[in-house]
Amino acid sequence: MLESAKxxxxxxxxxxxxxxxxxxxxxxxxxxxxxxxxxxxxxxxxIMQSILRNDAQLRVLAEPWLATLEHMGRVPASSALH
Structure with missing residues (x-):
């Protein structure tokens, strides 16, 4: 998942x-x-620590993408990527 986000x-x-x-x-x-x-x-x-580290990196990569969607009105600001 992280590689796809990268x-x-x-x-x-x-x-x-x-x-x-x-x-x-x-x-x-x-x-x-x-x-x-x-x-x-x-x-x-x-394993859980590895998942959390990957999740944190994924969120950093996804934040600009999510902000773009929020700006377009497609995703509520309170949405979270899991």
């Missing part, structure tokens, strides 16, 4: 975002009631 491929970003949403929901369902080992918790933390 290339200003916003359609690609949207496709990846939709795919990520499906995968996240599946992971949530599978993790219900599951106990993680210490190593698994560490790995989960590492």
């Amino acid at each position: 290339q200003s491929d916003w359609d690609g970003v949207t496709r990846f975002e939709n795919t990520c949403s499906v995968l996240i929901n599946e992971l949530r369902l599978q993790s219900q009631g599951a106990e993680l080992t210490r190593e698994q918790r560490k790995e989960k933390t590492r």
